[in-house]
Every structure is written in structure tokens, then in C-alpha cells.
Amino acid sequence: MSLILGPAPHTMQQGDTGAFMRQVVYATGPGLAVLTWIFGWGTLINVLWAVIVAVAVEALVLTMRGRDVRFFLSDWSVVVTGLLLGLSLPPTSPWWLTLVGVAFAVIVAKHLYGGLGMNPFNPAMVGYALLLVSFPVAMTAWIAPFDVPTFSESVALFLGQASPDAFSGATPLDTFRTWAGDAQALAGHDILHGRIAGRGWEWVNAAFLLGGLYLLARRIINWHIPAGFLAGLALPALAFWLVDDVRYADPLFHLFGGGTMLGAFFIATDPVSAATSNQGRLIYGALIGVLIWVIRSFGGYPDAVAFAVLLMNLAAPTLDYYTRPRTYGHDKPDRGIG
């Protein structure tokens, strides 16, 4: 009789990393749908393309590294990376832009650091930042909300056979940044005056918020990072807006503008590159929020989720060191870099 041997515990909770990641994929559903509704097929096409590229590149790299391709693909992490980057790109992006970003994210930001779990930076955001720095024009070519190109136009854009110039328009964040301080101009831009925040984008953010709440409910993420993130963004926004509402946008505008909700619930919460202790996560999220507000209000880039997240990725290990919980039986937490 040969018995099964193995380490304790002998029973485990259902679910694995793949299931965990798939939940993230499902939770982006509403956001993806709303993006497609407001900005056209370009988003959907790019997201699908990004995922395909991500999986293909991952398989290639795994083969080259001599790893078990099926096993490592089964954690679905690369699908999430491709998906999140695809969701962040403008709907007018041509195929090569997406390809470059995703390939860079998977090869450099993930595998050169040793693969899943070893990457200090959020791969999707590394890809995004690279594209933003290298192709600033293409990366800011958003379409005016509800000014949806036809399917064939979207395909043409994707194939690089059409110029995005014909479709692109400024986002609410761009618009505010351009006219900040000019009360009359601000009042005159319709795009700034949706129901709760900037037109179109308010619904995108609401949809991602919904997906985020789903993740919270399923305990895929916990509340610390999103809560810190949103508070870190809203509180300075509120304070400055109360002081000068012409120069500074109101908190709702920030919360429901740009990539806020996608960033708060899907990107900053990437566990691999975030802080790990609860207290650390709260601070981590809050600092990302503050950084976003600072860059949006004073910086040269219209949105700032990617840079803020990458900067805080850098700080995550330090945060972990300084926010270690107090272990049972110890008088005080052992903190600091030892």
C-alpha cells in the first residue's frame, strides 16, 4: 500500500491564483462595456489584441526560459496585465502601439525581473509609461465622448490606416488643465459638466467602481488600497477646491475623471507590486492618491495614475518595513530596515 504523503495542512481552501485572477478579469467587464459604449469599438479591439499579445509573448518567454508553459499560463496573471494595459490605452491606438507596450510589459517589467511575484513594478503601468514617454501624441489621442467612430473606422484606426486626428478630442482632465484659472472658459466647456463629473468619463469611472466593489465583495482585494487611494486624491482636492474653485477641480471631478477608479481598484491593488501590510496598504494607496492629485494639478501630464503607481511601487518595500504589524507576544512592532 503506498500512501499519499505531504506537508500540513492537508486540506485547502478552494480556488487558486488562476481563479483569483479570473475574478479580476470578470470585474473589468462593466468598465470595458462602458468604455466601448462611449468611445467605440477601438477599446474592445485593443483590449482583445493586448490580451492575445500578452499571452503569446508570455508563452514565448516561458519557452525560452525553459518553463512549463501551460502551468505558468494557468495563473492568468498575464491576461490581467494585457487587459489592464489595453483598458488604459486610447481607443484610437494602432496595433503596433499596443504590441510594443504589452511586449515591453511582459518581457521587461515581468520576466526580466524573474516572472510573476518577483516584479517590483506593475508591468501594465511600466508598459503604459514607456508608451506615454515614447509616443506622447498617440497616447493622448482620446476620442470625444459619445463621438463614436463606426466599426470600420475603428478597424482602420487599429490597422493604422486612418489618422486619429480626425476623431480625437481633449478629455475633461486635459480641458480643465488647459483652462484652469479661467472661470469663463471653464464654464463654457460642456465636457466638464456631466452629471457628476466630466462627461462620459463619469460613467467609465462609475463602471470601474462597480467592478471594484465586486472585487471587494468577493474578497479578492481588500479595502485598504482603494480607500487610501480615493481619500488621498479627494481630500487635497477638496481642500484646494474650497480655497480656489477656479484653479482647482472639485473632488468629484477627480474621483470620476480619468483613470481614477481603474487605478484605485484594479491597478494600485496589484498585490505583487503593492505594500503588503494593511497599514502599509492604506498609506500606499493614500500616497498614490495624493501624487495623482499633485500631478494632475501641477504636473505636465494630463493623467497620472501610471506614474503615481510606479513611484509608489518603488516605495512599497520601505513602507512594508515601517508598517510591520506587532507580532503576538511582542511589546511593540519590530520596524525599520534591519
Added chain:
Amino acid sequence: MLSLLRGKREPIHDFPGGIHPPENKARSTAAPIRPGPLPHELVLPLNMHVGAPARPVVALDETVLKGQLIAESQGRISAPVHAPTSGRITAIEDRPVQHPSGMTATCIVLEPDGREAWAELEYRPDWAATDPAALLEQVRHSGLAGLGGAGFPTAVKADPGEDTRIEQLIINAAECEPYITADDRLMRERSPGIIRGIRMLAHLLRPDEILVGIEDNKPEAIQALRSAAEGTDIEIRVVPTRYPSGGEKQLIQLLTGKEVPAGDLPARVGVICQNVATAYGIYRYLEHGEPLLSRITTVTGDAVSHPGNYEVLVGTPVKDLLACAGLDADRLGKLVTGGPMMGFTLPEPAAPVVKTSTCLIASTPEELPEPPPEQPCIRCGACAEVCPANLLPQQLYWYAKNDEFERAQQHNLMDCIECGACAYVCPSHIPLVQYYQYAKGEIRNQEAETAKADRARQRFEARQERIERQKAEKEARRRERREAQRRKQEAAPSGDDGTRSDAAVQASATSAGGGSAASGGSDGSGSGNGDDESRADERARRMKQLKVTYNKANKQWKQAQAAFNKAQRDGADNLDQLSANVDKLRTRADEARAELDALVQEAKTDVEAATGRDLKTLKKEATDAELAARRKAKEVQAAREAGATEQAQSLEREHEQLRQDADDKAAWLKRVMEEQGMKEDE
């Protein structure tokens, strides 16, 4: 005061983390406790407890009676073993024991004769009137050792030391691991005995409060305990079902809000925790005289047809017990001893049930499958959320995996209770606890190595210092003597020159009875002590001479005797001459011996005069100290192997002291003997 406390409902505190694994308890609680099998042999490991293994006191082929002592405890942290039934000792040999690696260990093998003939038992119905210290001594002979699975000798745990006040005696009835229901059934069926056992423990410990912690998933047991505890000051505290509420530290935290300081024992915060089955065992022992012969073990899993709780004789081979529960061997996949969270898999079912065997899970491969392959850690933090010790399991895993033990220690790896909650929730199926056990083992090894090297160095240095000091002292005494001699000669100008003085001293020293060598003289410069010492020195010299003389004479005498015998056989004619020679040599040897003995006797008297003790006592003390130190070293070793780090550390401290003591005594003895001119072989 106690009634006051009982009046108000004490809040239940909380511990961080925890999980809710499927309980799987129902199937084994349905039936009442059944008797286990009487196997054709019982295999009793000498080490069923934490601490030093017991020492067999029976011989091969000896017939033993039920309850008879067959192995006595060795050292303070140890527990004796008793014959679970009457029969014959058929072997004392290495047998496989319950261990993940299928390790073997020394076991006494008993072949039951089926008569169940009891040995004479010692009852203690008057326990309530017995002095706690005497009672504790009695409990030491019970063979009880943490029946909840920890296996720490009960008497040791019930003895926190004279000056430790116990605020809470906590009885652990939580039984938080899935599958296990042994305590549950025990409480349902035998609560009155349990309550009496708890009162005995309370008599030993005199706590301010007695709290029984039990999870709310055992309503019948709670009911039974409550009614049995009616009218006593024992409080039944129901805690929410959440693993690992039955962890000692967690239960203490739940019931009292106290935390046991890292690396310390609960007694430090005035708490003693005992398992509910242990309390019952104490009752059986004190009121019925039964040492620990059997225990309640849960046998469950999909591969047995009669899951339930069995009252199993200690030493029953697992396979016999499984057969008794209706094992379907073809369906057996994983055989787990202990619970599914903290138990381990057995490679084969030959090993015996021991005092700590709470549960056997004979599972099918579908029930407890092989763990899925380990995926990379995604730092999701699920593990940290459930850790009851508030650790960061993912960090610990990282450090353990990369052999960064120092970092792991900084992250308090040693405070991990190995509950497995983290591994249970890990979506990447990382066997986290295995990593921690590995790292802990490595750290312990390193520490032991360092400590050993340190001690060796310290001993070497101390010895070096002692030798130097003695040399210097000797030198000083010699100088002093010379000085005295010189002054004496100056004071008595007899015309003798200095070169002769040594001879004179020697001459006077050789005079029998060891007359005073250095005279008090008129100058009075030699202190009394100096006199004694120089006298002892002279005596030593003389004794050396005598020894040489004696050995020589003795040898010659023996040779002469041999020559004489030979001559006699050969019929030689110089027999008389030879005989005279033998006599002469023998006389010489005898004389030398006599003088030597006299000197030794005198030296001994001097030792007594100087130290107030006779040499024998000194020697005995030195030997005893040495033995005590060695025994302690063994205990340290045993505790360390058993993984009881905290225990080992405190033992180590004790050992250090004993070692020091032994070294001192040995050094002193040596010095005294040297000074009195005796060699150690005397």
C-alpha cells in the same frame, strides 16, 4: 470575590486572523466512545512525550501486570510508561513510530495475555487534603503528557514554580481542528470526571479563576460540562468556532486578553493551560489509581466504515485500530495522524498509537487529495490576514526560501505556531508551514552550534585561567617558604650554608607522622597557613617517594614470590634463601604501604579540617554535580529535538549553571587533593 466574578459575564476577547475550514466532525460524533482493539502486541515508544525518553525498568520475557511501571522517567522533563495491559515483554528494540519520515525509535513491545490482570494501584482519594507539592510528586508518576497532542509532561506543566501566582487555570476544550471529536465525545460522556480532574488541577495550582474554553460548535458537550460544573467555581466559556482558537496562545488571548511574551511560557503571565482530556486523566489517576494506559482517539475519514471515537490502549498499532474501525485499504489515500491542519501523514500504518494521538484520518484520495503544484507567491496578503500571530507569512516564506534566516528571525519566524492557516488560504498552494519548519530547524541547528562553541570557549578560558592562577599561587608559596627558611637560617647562625637547608627540610619531612617541617621559628614570619601548606607540600613529596618505593617493592616481591614458587616446583635447594628474600621484600612493601596509608589518612583529615567535609563527600559532590550537568545536557538535547525551543532555552540556562557548578567542584576537589598531596586515583 469569586462569586462576584461569576456574577458578571466576562467578555470574550479576540485573536487576530483565523479561518473556518470545513469541520467534518459530524460523522465521528454520532456514536458513543467504543473500546479499541486488543492487538496481539502493543508497541510502547519510550518517548511519547516532550523531553527525555523514559528508561525501561523491565527485562525481556518479564511478565507485567496492567498498570505496572515499565519505564521510568529520566530527568525532570520526562514521563514514565506503564503497561497498558497484562502480558509479557517480548522485545525492547527499535520500531517505526509515528513520524512523517517513518523514523524508528526504541520501544518496549508487550504481548498481551488477555487476562487484564491489574497491578497494585495507589489510590489518592484524599487528594483534597494532600499537600499540593506531595500531590504533584504523585502526578509525576501518572505518565500523563499533554493529551491534546502537545505531549508536554503534565506534572512539569502543573509546576510553575513556588513564587509564580496563577491567575487563570485554563482548560482547553476548544478542539478547533476539523475532523477531531475525541474531546467532544469525552465531555459529552464523562463530564463529571473531567470536572473532578479540573478541581484537582486547581488544588495543585490554586488559581484565581478556572476557565474552560470550548468552541460553540459543541452544544451537547457545553451542556454536559455546565451541568457537571454546577456549584463549583469552574466557568465554562464558549468561544466562537474559528481555527485556531484551541492554540494555547490563542485560547489564552481569547479568554483573558493576555499575550504570552515571545519565547516565554504562559506561566509568565499567570496562566496555565491544560487539555480537557489531561484533566480527565488526572482524575483517573488520583481517584482510581490508573496511570495513563489508554486514550480516546478519533478514527475518521472516508476510508473507514465505522468512524468514531475509540478508547485505545496506548501502543496499539495504527493498523489494528484502523481495522477495528473498518478500514477499506483499497480506498485509503492519505493517512493523517492529528488533525488535517497540523497533523502529519504516516508513510505506513505499523506505527503505534501514542499518548498524543488525538486523531487518525484514513482519507480517500478524493477527500484529502495530493496538494496542487506550488505557484509563485503573488503577495496577495491572504496569508497575513489569517495569521493568528500577526506575522507576515509571505515575507517569512520569501526569507525561508532564500535561506535568509536572519531576516526570517527579524520577522519573528520563531513566533509562528505552525497552525497552517496561511497555507490553507494561499491561492498559490504554497506549503508555507513546510518552509517555516525548514527554516526553524536550520536556525535551531545554527544556534545550538554557536552555543556549543561558546561554551567550549568559555570553559577553555576558565580552565586556562585557573591553571595560571594555581601556578602563580604555588609560586608565591614557594617563594614565601624560601624566604622563611632563609630568615630562619639567618636567625640561627649555625654555620650551615643555604645548600643544606633543603636537605634538612626533607629530612624532617620524612620523619614519620609528618612532623612540622617549617618550624614556627622565633621570627614568627610564617603564617599558620603557610605552615600548613608547606607541610602538605612536603607530605606530597614524601608520598610520591613512598609510592615509588611501594610500587617497586611490590613488584619485586611478586617476582620473588614467583621465583620461589618456581623453585619449589623445580625442587631447588635454595628455597630458604628465596623465602627470606620474599619476606624481606614483602615487609618493605608493607611498610611503605603503611606509611603511605597513614599519610593519606592524615591528608584526608587535613582536607576535612580545611573544608569541613571529608574527601568522600567532596568527591561525591563533584561526581553528583557532573552527573547532574550531563543529565541536563540530555534534557536540553531532547527538548531541542522535540522542537520545544522555549523549554530548551530555559533548560539550557539551567544546564549552564550546573555545568559551571560541576566544573567548580571538580576544580576545587582537584586543588584540595593536590594540596594535600593526593593524586586523584587515591
